[in-house]
Amino acid sequence: MIKFSIKRQEHTDAKSYWEEFEVPYRENMNVISALMEIQRNPVNTKGEKTTPVTWDMNCLEEVCGACSMVINGSARQSCTALVDQLEQPVKLEPMSTFPIVKDLQVDRTFMFDSLKRVKAWVPIDGTYDLGPGPRMPEKKRQTAYELSKCMTCGVCLEVCPNVNDSSDFMGAAPISQVRLFNLHPTGSMNKNERLDALMGAGGVAECGMAQNCVKACPKGIPLTTSIAAMQRETSFHMFKSFFGSDHEVE
Amino acid sequence: MSKQDSSFAIRRLHSLLGVIPLGVFLIQHLLVNHTATRSEEAFNTASEFMGSLPFVLFLEIFVIYIPILFHGIYGIYIAFTARYNVGTYSTFRNWMFLFQRVSGVIAFIFIAIHVYQTRVQVFFGTEVDFDMVHQIVANPAWLVFYIIGIIATVYHFANGLWSFMVTWGFTQSDRSQRVMSYVSAVIFVVVSFIGIQAILAFI
Numbered sequence: 001m002i003k004f005s006i007k008r009q010e011h012t013d014a015k016s017y018w019e020e021f022e023v024p025y026r027e028n029m030n031v032i033s034a035l036m037e038i039q040r041n042p043v044n045t046k047g048e049k050t051t052p053v054t055w056d057m058n059c060l061e062e063v064c065g066a067c068s069m070v071i072n073g074s075a076r077q078s079c080t081a082l083v084d085q086l087e088q089p090v091k092l093e094p095m096s097t098f099p100i101v102k103d104l105q106v107d108r109t110f111m112f113d114s115l116k117r118v119k120a121w122v123p124i125d126g127t128y129d130l131g132p133g134p135r136m137p138e139k140k141r142q143t144a145y146e147l148s149k150c151m152t153c154g155v156c157l158e159v160c161p162n163v164n165d166s167s168d169f170m171g172a173a174p175i176s177q178v179r180l181f182n183l184h185p186t187g188s189m190n191k192n193e194r195l196d197a198l199m200g201a202g203g204v205a206e207c208g209m210a211q212n213c214v215k216a217c218p219k220g221i222p223l224t225t226s227i228a229a230m231q232r233e234t235s236f237h238m239f240k241s242f243f244g245s246d247h248e249v250e
Numbered sequence: 251m252s253k254q255d256s257s258f259a260i261r262r263l264h265s266l267l268g269v270i271p272l273g274v275f276l277i278q279h280l281l282v283n284h285t286a287t288r289s290e291e292a293f294n295t296a297s298e299f300m301g302s303l304p305f306v307l308f309l310e311i312f313v314i315y316i317p318i319l320f321h322g323i324y325g326i327y328i329a330f331t332a333r334y335n336v337g338t339y340s341t342f343r344n345w346m347f348l349f350q351r352v353s354g355v356i357a358f359i360f361i362a363i364h365v366y367q368t369r370v371q372v373f374f375g376t377e378v379d380f381d382m383v384h385q386i387v388a389n390p391a392w393l394v395f396y397i398i399g400i401i402a403t404v405y406h407f408a409n410g411l412w413s414f415m416v417t418w419g420f421t422q423s424d425r426s427q428r429v430m431s432y433v434s435a436v437i438f439v440v441v442s443f444i445g446i447q448a449i450l451a452f453i
Contacts, residue, residue, distance in 0.1 A: 161333050161347060162333075164332070164333040166331045167332070205258045205262065206261065212344050222424070224427070225423060229419075229422055234258065238258065
């Protein structure tokens, strides 16, 4: 049997409570298959029948970011959290930086709103065919590829001391996405719009450099390098916007 | 600059003021204090020279008081908008993040009291000299308070220099940030040493 201790909450404003479960061990079990077992037979350790635990999941191969939760104190994806490698009782908590929908399920709308705010896309729609874009240098492609691994899972926001209810800070993920789209040869044609967005309230300047994000990122994205790169870009952008510049006409 | 709000410019100004003029002033101040290790007269001469600079009131207001009030008050706002989590994520930088804010608050309180004990007394007619500081630190409780205040202020400056370098885009890569960590550690040790050696000379 594997012991689980799960932090539960009926709805967003409800009080949270802990409930213990025991799940029969199967080989190669991950946290999600254990949660599925609880869902099938929602009985806690005391033998009481209870409601099944709610959580979010989708791809089950650590590329979608939906199943993030706090497992034994560290924020990560539950699909790649193998029970064999976890200390028992396995403590499961929702990522409390986000509004809690129910139990382990959280609402990451804040992140998607931030991505919209910083225009994390390459606009190519129009009334006529624009033809092929400029070629991307290989070195740039390699860096961009690392940044493109971001799955908006929310772990970098969960571990950040500056992302909380009393601050507007958007966290590392959307800042790194600005770097990704500004690296893109076609995307860079709109880079000033993204830099402007990064310089609003909750933007890059509110990073406190605690650098937990880069340590916690499940995809190993160089988030603090991205943030520092955007600090530099926005510093230049501030002077250019104020004084005007013909140095690089972009 | 963002059209909607000024938070970016305010943060950048906050970062800049921490080094120029406040960091520069901190070093200068500790160096003047350090003359006390030579002799009482040496300190009195140095402090008289500083006090007799042309436009001294203008310098004090625009180079010290306004920057320090802005940096301090906005800094305290920043310190209280964080949710500290070194208990869960005890990485080196996360501790530095916490200490930066704790030392900032200590430094702000220390500087307020220090200004009261020195500059405000000048306003009431006392003269700034060796004796004034001597009488303060003759009390061991004040001496300990001053040593803690100096260490906190110097830490805040040295570690603040590290984040200044990131904020303005000088250190971007992992390696450059690591090298800067060592540089700021050395600055912390050296400047603390100068500051403590100076305050001990007043006993």
